[in-house]
Each structure stands twice: as C-alpha cells, then as structure tokens.
Amino acid sequence: xxxxxxxxxxxxxxxxxxxxxxxxxxxxxxxxxxxxxxxxxxxxxxxxxxxxxxxxxxxxxxxxxxxxxxxxxxxxxxxxxxxxxxxxxxxxxxxxxxxxxxxxxxxxxxxxxxxxxxxxxxxxxxxxxxxxxxxxxxxxxxxxxxxxxxxxxxxxxxxxxxxxxxxxxxxxxxxxxxxxxxxxxxxxxxxxxxxxxxxxxxxxxxxxxxxxxxxxxxxxxxxxxxxxxxxxxxxxxxxxxxxxxxxxxxxxxxxxxxxxxxxxxxxxxxxxxxxxxxxxxxxxxxxxxxxxxxxxxxxxxxxxxxxxxxxxxxxxxxxxxxxxxxxxxxxxxxxxxxxxxxxxxxxxxxxxxxxxxxxxxxxxxxxxxxxxxxxxxxxxxxxxxxxxxxxxxxxxxxxxxxxxxxxxxxxxxxxxxxxxxxxxx
Ligand code: LLP
Numbered sequence: 152x153x154x155x156x157x158x159x160x161x162x163x164x165x166x167x168x169x170x171x172x173x174x175x176x177x178x179x180x181x182x183x184x185x186x187x188x189x190x191x192x193x194x195x196x197x198x199x200x201x202x203x204x205x206x207x208x209x210x211x212x213x214x215x216x217x218x219x220x221x222x223x224x225x226x227x228x229x230x231x232x233x234x235x236x237x238x239x240x241x242x243x244x245x246x247x248x249x250x251x252x253x254x255x256x257x258x259x260x261x262x263x264x265x266x267x268x269x270x271x272x273x274x275x276x277x278x279x280x281x282x283x284x285x286x287x288x289x290x291x292x293x294x295x296x297x298x299x300x301x302x303x304x305x306x307x308x309x310x311x312x313x314x315x316x317x318x319x320x321x322x323x324x325x326x327x328x329x330x331x332x333x334x335x336x337x338x339x340x341x342x343x344x345x346x347x348x349x350x351x352x353x354x355x356x357x358x359x360x361x362x363x364x365x366x367x368x369x370x371x372x373x374x375x376x377x378x379x380x381x382x383x384x385x386x387x388x389x390x391x392x393x394x395x396x397x398x399x400x401x402x403x404x405x406x407x408x409x410x411x412x413x414x415x416x417x418x419x420x421x422x423x424x425x426x427x428x429x430x431x432x433x434x435x436x437x438x439x440x441x442x443x444x445x446x447x448x449x450x451x452x453x454x455x456x457x458x459x460x461x462x463x464x465x466x467x468x469x470x471x472x473x474x475x476x477x478x479x480x481x482x483x484x485x486x487x488x489x490x491x492x493x494x495x496x497x498x499x500x501x502x503x504x505x506x507x508x509x510x511x512x513x514x515x516x517x518x519x520x521x522x523x524x525x526x527x528x529x530x531x532x533x534x535x536x537x538x539x540x541x542x543x544x545x546x547x548x549x550x551x552x553x554x555x556x557x558x559x560x561x562x563x564x565x566x567x568x569x570x571x572x573x574x575x576x
Contacts, residue, residue: 166552171486179448180465186553188442193224199409208435211532215242233263287341296348299329301367305360306352308476314351350389373423387431397481436532443531459496466500468541485524489516
C-alpha cells in the first residue's frame, strides 16, 4: 500500500523523495518506481505462496533494475519474447528460473529459449509441439507445460479474458485439444512434460475463478494419469491478480488467495488420488502496478462543452489503458496545497486525437493551472511496457526511488533515438 496510500493529499514523497523534486530533476512526464514497494510485494507473494514458485510476469514492466530486484528476491520470471528473455538473462537473471510464453512464438524466440536454457517453455498450440521438438538439440530434453483453457470466464475487461474458448490462447479442454496436445508432447523424446498451465485473464478481483481452475486442472491431471499412466508434477495457475486503481476499489487478497488455492488443490488431489503437484503463479500487475507513479505537468486548462479539460504533457503514448480498457485513474495535484474546493475535470493528454483521455470526470482543486504537477498512482504495470512512439513525443524516463534517493533507470527517449532508427530516404 505504501506508494499508493501516500498519494492521498498535498506535497508528497515516495521512497523518501518529494515527487516535485523528481519532476524538477528528471522532467515530465516521468515514471517513478518505488524499489522497496516492489521488493515488499515480491516477499508478500513468496510468504503467501510458500512452497510454490512465483514468477513475475515481465510484460507488466521490465527493465534491468526490475529484473535484478525480482531475481534478488528469489522469484522466477515469465517472459513472452526473445527480447524480454535476453534482457533478463543479460542482466544476470538465472535462465533456469525463466518460463517462456506466447501464442505465436517465432523461431527466434524458441531458439533463444533453447540456447539460453530457460527452465520451461509453455506450449500454446498443437503446431508448436513438433516445431519445438525439432529445435531441441539431440540428446537433450526441454521441460514444457501445456497451456490449457479451462472454460472459466474471469477478468476485468473483455480484452484481457483468456479462460474461455473464444480467444486465441491455449488448448481447449472442452473440445479435447488439450488432451490431444498432452498425448503428443508425451510422445516426443526431446520434451519433458512437467505439468499444466492456465491463465484465466487479468485484473481478476475474486478468488472463485482460481479455485474453479484448480478443480478443472486437477481433473485433467487425473485423466492424464488414467490415460497415460503419467503423474504430472506441476500446476501453473498463471497471473491475473487484480489491484485497486482508485481508493475504495476491490483488490485480490493475495494471502487469502494462496490459502484457498492450497486448500482446493489439496482437497481435489485427495479426491482424485493424486499427489499434490508443485504450484506456480505468475503475477505481473500486482507486483509492479501499485509501486509506480506517473508524473505529468499541466500545459493547458480549458472549459468547453460544459466540461473542464486539464491537458498534460503525456497521454495515450505512455498510458493507453484508459483508451483500451476504459480504466479509471485518480490523478492528484502534487506539490502545491490548494484551498480551492475540488471540481470535476477531465484530464487529457497531448496527442492528436479526442480519445486521448487519461482520466474523465475526476475531482481536482478548482484552481488547477498550467505548471501544476499531477501524479497518477498505480502506474507501474502495463503503462511503459505498452508505451508507443505516437507523435514522436518520446517515451518517459523511469526513475527508481529508495531510501531518500532517486536514480535514473531508463532515460527519456529522444529525437536522436528516432533518427537513429530512421535509416532510409
Ligand atoms: N501469465 C500470463 C500467461 C499472462 O498472459 C499474463 C498477462 C500474466 C501472467 C500476468 O497477468 P497479471 O498478473 O499482470 O494480470 N495490458 C493489459 C493486461 C494484459 C495481460 C496479459 N497477460 C492491461 O493493461 O490491463
């Protein structure tokens, strides 16, 4: 709660550093990440899920420092491209603690995974089985999980639901593709099937879907044992643990989730006469999200059509989430105490389209004006990792705060960066 809770009022500091100081030193827009908060969240997971493997989902936010913190805290890493993989491994992340995902892994992704020696590769389609088996060097074996679709609808928005058959990920239990894939993998000498995987979706705020998934997957483990005489040792429940973006919103209680998942797993395995498999989870958002804050400077304030618009120097290029999923944020005025009563405003970005809205109908002090700094809490996950080069604004820097010090992790993207890629005329 540390970072988010601090952003309630007035002149704020995160990690012992005033946010205004960060804005002054590194400019705006800027993203800061609270190192202690990230580490505390990692530890909370390891404690809650003791005995399980916790893999941080790198897609939420990755840079070398983040990989380093997560490695130091003893978590594994879930990556979904050769890019994420190579960044982590070249930072010293132990490859055997990495798991590769992807519904369309390129030959480059698979070769990088095999060359660097990732712990597990998650099979997402039937065609991938032969392709992967052919790439495994003769005489060696690659551990794999089969990603199954359990037929459970869960997740904060239609675009991030992956537990039912009407989406692109995984192999359906309902139509038998999962069972078929399991049989095929078991027939490949180069592949070692260590278990099953499912990821229901993202921003799930109740534990029921996870418990239902445990039961479905244990059912499939039992059928695998019946049909093939094989007891699979691992069960990966994916990520998707929901967080609060605004005060008062529901969030998943990780400790309660872990306790209930363990109980459901023990109970269903006992009923099926199976040994309890090792559990894996893959949280991304719940580790990085609440530890991040986006800082913007107000550039213009305008009243039109009965609304007040507050325009800032970032927008959909650094945070596409309101436009994509209709997510609502709670921006705060930072660094100046205002006695003017709050009034409803819409915070918009600087990009060339009307849909570039960061927060509609939020309350800010009625005298908010150009030059003010706004902070958007809960900005650590799926902001910068989904940032674009729209309008060549340049992606914001990432600043780590810890123990009263701020340090630059990732510098701001510059015109020189765009120029260097633009090689033709
Ligand atoms: N494991 C797998 C296989 C995943 O696909 C994902 C997320 C995770 C774990 C981590 O999920 P988390 O714990 O972070 O919810 N861009 C969207 C979220 C897409 C999530 C994609 N997969 C957003 O901004 O909400």
